[in-house]
Amino acid sequence: MVTKDPNSTGITLVLGGARSGKSAFAESLMPDTGDLVYIATAEPRDDEMSARIATHQKRRGSLWNTIEAPLELSKALKATNGKPALLDCLTLWLSNLMEAGRDIDQETKTLTACLQDLPGPVVIVSNEVGQGIVPDNALARQFRDHAGRLNQAVAAVADRVYFVTAGIPTQLK
Amino acid sequence: MVTKDPNSTGITLVLGGARSGKSAFAESLMPDTGDLVYIATAEPRDDEMSARIATHQKRRGSLWNTIEAPLELSKALKATNGKPALLDCLTLWLSNLMEAGRDIDQETKTLTACLQDLPGPVVIVSNEVGQGIVPDNALARQFRDHAGRLNQAVAAVADRVYFVTAGIPTQLK
Amino acid sequence: MVTKDPNSTGITLVLGGARSGKSAFAESLMPDTGDLVYIATAEPRDDEMSARIATHQKRRGSLWNTIEAPLELSKALKATNGKPALLDCLTLWLSNLMEAGRDIDQETKTLTACLQDLPGPVVIVSNEVGQGIVPDNALARQFRDHAGRLNQAVAAVADRVYFVTAGIPTQLK
Numbered sequence: 001m002v003t004k005d006p007n008s009t010g011i012t013l014v015l016g017g018a019r020s021g022k023s024a025f026a027e028s029l030m031p032d033t034g035d036l037v038y039i040a041t042a043e044p045r046d047d048e049m050s051a052r053i054a055t056h057q058k059r060r061g062s063l064w065n066t067i068e069a070p071l072e073l074s075k076a077l078k079a080t081n082g083k084p085a086l087l088d089c090l091t092l093w094l095s096n097l098m099e100a101g102r103d104i105d106q107e108t109k110t111l112t113a114c115l116q117d118l119p120g121p122v123v124i125v126s127n128e129v130g131q132g133i134v135p136d137n138a139l140a141r142q143f144r145d146h147a148g149r150l151n152q153a154v155a156a157v158a159d160r161v162y163f164v165t166a167g168i169p170t171q172l173k
Numbered sequence: 174m175v176t177k178d179p180n181s182t183g184i185t186l187v188l189g190g191a192r193s194g195k196s197a198f199a200e201s202l203m204p205d206t207g208d209l210v211y212i213a214t215a216e217p218r219d220d221e222m223s224a225r226i227a228t229h230q231k232r233r234g235s236l237w238n239t240i241e242a243p244l245e246l247s248k249a250l251k252a253t254n255g256k257p258a259l260l261d262c263l264t265l266w267l268s269n270l271m272e273a274g275r276d277i278d279q280e281t282k283t284l285t286a287c288l289q290d291l292p293g294p295v296v297i298v299s300n301e302v303g304q305g306i307v308p309d310n311a312l313a314r315q316f317r318d319h320a321g322r323l324n325q326a327v328a329a330v331a332d333r334v335y336f337v338t339a340g341i342p343t344q345l346k
Numbered sequence: 347m348v349t350k351d352p353n354s355t356g357i358t359l360v361l362g363g364a365r366s367g368k369s370a371f372a373e374s375l376m377p378d379t380g381d382l383v384y385i386a387t388a389e390p391r392d393d394e395m396s397a398r399i400a401t402h403q404k405r406r407g408s409l410w411n412t413i414e415a416p417l418e419l420s421k422a423l424k425a426t427n428g429k430p431a432l433l434d435c436l437t438l439w440l441s442n443l444m445e446a447g448r449d450i451d452q453e454t455k456t457l458t459a460c461l462q463d464l465p466g467p468v469v470i471v472s473n474e475v476g477q478g479i480v481p482d483n484a485l486a487r488q489f490r491d492h493a494g495r496l497n498q499a500v501a502a503v504a505d506r507v508y509f510v511t512a513g514i515p516t517q518l519k
Contacts, residue, residue, distance in 0.1 A: 015512060017303030018479070019190075019321020043429020102374030109275070128511065129197075131190070131304015132478015133486050138394075148512075155512035163511055165290050165336055166188060166328035168345045172514045190476030192494020220486075305478015313479050332415070338474070338509055339361060339494075339501035341518045 010159035011115050012123045014169075017131075023056060023088055026125045028087055037085040038064040039076045056088070070096045074114040082120035088094060090154065091147055092124035098139075104146045108172040112157050126151055128163070139150035183332035185296045187342075188324060190304075194340035196229060196261055199298045203259055211237040212249045214266040223247040229261070243269045247287040255293035262297035263327065264320055271312075277319045284287050287328050299324055301336070355484050356505035359460050360515075361497060363477075367513035369402060369434055372471045376432055383431040384410040385422045387439040402434070410449045416442045428466035436472035436500065437493055444485075450492045472497055474509070491507040 012029060016022030038060065044050040051169055065083075069076035073093055077085065097107055115122065130148045135141050155161050161173035185202060189195030203209055211233065218225040218331050230239075238256075242249035246266055250258065288295065303321045308314050331346055334346040352439035358375060362368030376382055384406060403412075411429075415422035419439055423431065443453055454483040461468065476494045481487050501507050 010254070013512070016322065018299065018307070019303055019318050021321075021325050046190055048314075064358065099517055126436065128304045129306050130304075130365055131474045131476075131492055133475050133481045134364070135306045141394075145365050148363065148367075152367050152513040153363070155301060161514060165345055166186070166334065167325040168328055170345060172511055172516060189479070190474065190494065192491050192498070194494075194498050221487075301477045302479050303477075308479045317479055323418055339359070339497040339507065339519055341501055341507060343518060 008057070009121045011154075011157060012121070012160045012162070013151075013158040014123060014162050015128050015155075015156050015165060015172075016164035017128050020164045022125055022127075022164040024059065025090065025162065025164050025167070025169050026086055026123045027060060029123050031084055035083045035131050036064050036084050037080045038066045039073070039080075039085055040066055041070055041073065041087070041089060041096065043068075043070050043096070052124040069093070071100060071102070074110055077114050077118055077122065080118070080120055080122070084120055085122045086125070087122060088125040088169050090150060091129065092122060094146055094150055095143065098143060098146070104150070108150050108153050112153050115154070116157055123152060124158075126154065182294045184291070184327075184330060184332040185294070185333045185335070186324075186327050187335050187337060187346075188215045188300050188301050188328075189337035190301050192214050193337045195298055195300075195337040198337050198340070198342050199234065199259055199261065199296045200233060202296050204257055204267055208256045209237050210256050211239045212246070212253075212258055212260040213239055213241050214246065214260070214262060214269065216241075216243050216269070242266070244273060244275070247248070247283055248292055250287050250295065251293070253291070254291055256263060257293055257297070258295045260295060261298040263297060264302065264325060267319055267323055268316065271319065272318060277323070281323050285326050288327070289330055296332075297327060299327065352417055355467045357464070357500075357503060358467070358496075358506045358508070359500050359504040360469060360471050360510060361474050361501075361509035361518075363474050366510045368471055368473075368510040370385050370405065371510050371513070371515050372434065372469045373406060374431055375469050377430055381429045382410050383426045383429050384412045385419070385426075385431055385433040386412055387419065387435060387442065387443070389414075389416050394458055415439070417446060417503070419449070420456055423460050423464055423468065425467070426464070426466055429455050430466055431468045432471075433468060434471040436470060437475065440492055440496055441489065444489060444492070451495070454496050454499050455458065458499050461500070470500060470504075474498065503510060 014022050014026040042049060042053055043051055067076045067079060097104060130144050135144060158173065162169045163172055187195050187199040196330060215222060216228055217226050240249045240252060270277060303317050335342045335344055360368050360372040388399055389394060390399055413422045414426060443450060476490050481490060508515045508517055
C-alpha cells in the first residue's frame with residue numbers, strides 16, 4: 001500500500017503502460033490542499049486527444065494551475081517556483097520534441113539537470129513502450145529507443161520510481 | 174513462492190504477456206480434486222487458434238467441465254453454482270465483444286458486479302497489452318485502451334492479483 | 347539494491363524491454379578482474395546494428411574475449427571452459443535461428459541442457475517482447491510466441507532471474 005505524504009519532496013517517477021492507471025495514481029500522490037501546478041505536454045490535435053485531456057481535467061478538478069509545455073519543459077518546471085507539480089507526460093513531450101527535430105540527448109540532459117535543481121516536489125508520469133515486439137518502421141524504433149533512455153535518465157535522478165499495472169503501483173526505487 | 178490454497182476463495186486475477194506462462198500458473202492455483210469449471214472465451218476460428226486451445230485442454234486433463242462463453246460471460250459465471258472456476262481469458266472476451274459491437278463500459282460494469290456476487294472462487298486470466306509502442310491503427314488503440322480499463326476494473330474487485338513473467342509469478346495485490 | 351558477487355556461480359537471466367538498461371545491468375554483475383567471455387549473438391547487418399554493437403563494446407572495454415555466435419550458441423558456451431560468460435542476447439539468437447529455418451523447440455532443449463552442464467557462471471540477457479498489442483503479421487506472432495517460451499525455459503533452469511525497468515533491476519527469482 002502506498003501512503004500519500006503531503007510533506008514529500010523531491011522527484012517521483014510514475015511509469016506504466018497504456019491505460020494502466022498511472023495518471024490517476026500520480027494525482028493521488030499530490031497534496032490535497034494548497035497551490036498545485038499541472039504541467040501538460042499534450043496538445044489537443046484531434047478528437048481522440050481532446051477527449052482524453054478533458055477526462056483527465058475533469059478528474060483533477062478546477063483547483064490546479066495548468067502550464068502547457070509541449071516543448072519547453074524546463075522553462076515550465078522553473079515557473080512552478082517551488083509549488084508541488086505534476087508533469088503528465090514525458091513520452092508525449094518526447095514525441096513533440098522528435099516532431100520538432102530537437103536533439104533528444106541534449107534535451108534529456110537539460111531536463112535532468114533542471115529536475116535536480118528544482119526547489120519543489122514534482123511527480124512525473126511516463127509510459128513504458130519497450131516491452132512489445134520490435135516495431136516495423138524506423139521512426140517507431142527510434143521513438144522506443146529514445147523513450148527507454150529518457151526513462152532511464154529520469155529514473156536515475158528520481159528519489160522514488162513506481163510502476164503501475166492494472167491500477168496497482170509497485171515501488172521500484 | 175506461491176502456495177496453492179485449496180480453501181482459497183474469492184477472485185484471483187492472473188495478468189501476463191503473451192507466452193508468459195500465465196494460463197499454466199492460473200491452472201496451478203486450482204484445487205487438485207473436485208468439480209472444476211473451465212470458462213473458455215476462445216472460439217476455434219482458425220488452425221492457429223485450434224492448436225492453442227488443444228494444447229491448453231491437453232494440459233488441463235479431462236476432469237474439467239467446460240463452458241464456452243465467447244460473449245455471455247456473466248451467464249457462464251453464474252452457471253458455476255459455487256464450484257471453483259478458471260476463466261481464460263478476459264482479453265479474448267473483449268475482442269469478441271468489440272467484434273459484436275457491444276458497449277464495453279457497460280459489459281465491464283456487469284462483469285465486475287457479477288464477480289462480486291459469485292459464491293465460489295474464480296481465477297481469471299488476462300493479457301497485458303499496453304507496454305509496447307502505440308499501435309498505428311485506431312482499432313488496435315481502442316482495444317488497448319479497453320483492455321487496460323478492463324484489467325483495472327477487475328483488479329480493483331480482485332482479492333489477489335498476480336503478474337507472470339517468463340513463468341514466474343509476482344503478487345501485485 | 348543488487349550487490350555484485352564475484353564468487354557467484356550458476357545461471358543468471360536478465361530480462362527487460364528495449365533500452366531498459368538490461369545489458370548494462372548484466373555487465374555490472376560480472377567480476378571486475380580475470381578472464382571474461384562475451385558471447386555475441388548480434389551480426390552487424392546494417393548501420394543501426396553496427397552502431398549498437400559499437401556502443402556496447404565501448405562500454406565493456408577491451409579486456410573481454412568475444413565469441414561471435416549468431417547460431418551455434420551451445421558450442422560457444424562450451425568453449426568458455428568455465429570462465430565467467432556474458433551472453434547478449436537470446437532474442438537476437440532466436441531471430442537468427444528463425445531466419446535459418448531451425449527447429450526452435452529442439453534448439454531450446456539443447457540450450458537448456460547445455461546451460462545445466464556448464465562449469466562456469468553465465469549471465470544471459472533477453473528481451474521481453476510479449477506485453478504489447480498482438481502483432482498484425484503471423485511471423486511476428488510466431489517470434490513473440492517462441493521468445494516467450496524460450497524465456498520461460500531458460501528462467502526455469504536459471505538460479506536467478508532479474509527484470510530491468512528504466513535501469514532498475516527487480517529480482518523475480
